[in-house]
Amino acid sequence: MLVRFSFKTDRLNISGRIIIQTLDESRFVLRKTALPDVTRTKYAMSVLILRLSNRRQACFFAANYVLLLFMMLVGPTTFAEDTPPLPQPSTKEDVTNAVQRGLSVLEKAAKNYPEHRDCFACHHHTVPLAAMRFARQSQLKVDEPLFVDMVEFVRNYFAKRADEMKQGCGIPGRAFMVGYGAWSFELADVDLPNDLREAMSQFVIQRQEANGRWQPASIRPPSEQSEVMNTALALRVLRPQKHSDRPFAADAEWFVTAEATEQRAMDWLNAAPLKWQEDFVARLWSLNWFGDETNQRSELVRRIVARQRPDGGWGAEDELKSDAYSTGLTMFALLDTGESPTSATIARSIAYLLKTQHADGSWLVETRAKPVQVFFDNGDPHGKNQFISIAATGWSTAALALSLPKLHAK
16 A cells, blocks of 8 residues: 655655555555655655554554654744744725825935935935835825925936946946936836936946946945845846837947846846845846846745745844845835735735834834944934835835735725
8 A cells, every 4th residue: 555645835845655565464564665855954764664453553553654754844833934824914094004104204204315415315215216106006195296306306416427427437336326226217207318328327337347247335234235136226227127228229339238238247147146135136126127038036936935034024134033124125026026915925024014113104124234424314213223214114115005906995
């Protein structure tokens, strides 16, 4: 008699077979003939031989043997981590309230920023623009004059530096900064003048490393340490998502140079190891933006889902606890690339964000960055942690806004 068994979770794949073989009328041999294939777990078990009085006892033992094997290999802790209980469904009213409170914080921060600085910043421009755009798409009220002013601020910043960008200089945040700048215009549905698009493109081409990547200007985790994110953002300058043509369509020499730059970048991205949560998110975006020629997306999504913590959040690094920046960014990227707003993964991340939002509408993330400039107080929540917390508030608000169309009312 042959008994087959198979268990599969996000982390384990266990299979095997048991043969109960007749020796005579009163004796059977129970043999484990296939060792389990256990992902990330090395395990071996010796052959078992039992003398049983009848077939019923043999079948009973086989069933209990399989159950015991499952418990030994999977264990209650692993099983609980793989299948955390679903939270109570979040209502559309609860998520709408969270988005509106988040918008209040972001809009105030964006209004205050030009009073203190005249430089473009992804945390006070691109990310709030994303939150406002998707809140607007969900029929929520946003500060429309502020939206326009923010886009104009970004345009003026880069336009004043167009000549420098053509020489590969003038932008302190390098490709990361130019990439987020270009994305700002797409979020606002604004077509850049060709000369500015080409200047931004010439900048990133000249800053590319020989192996195809772009390196960060400084290491300010979590938002500026990922070479994968830097490379994906730089490549988006060359391959804008909302234009029918690429930069240099009328300039044959630069067009060929840009094509070679793109190919080096794609080759590097296809082989780049993924370590931080930003790496995983950036790789998912790059596959969605530029094509999945190597058929990596399904496996990548599976890995991202498996990295979700039991509390519903994601952490910036494996050894760090869940935080709103990583959770908001990851949830936004999953929804932005096709994940269903009603999936269990999204339900858990919504619950995490609703639970961790502060009374003032913000989300707190403690900074791990070493200062590269003199600190200034923009008047945003959380003191010295305010800049990464504004980014966290922006991604969390944008992600929740993206989930709204499919949520049910009370």
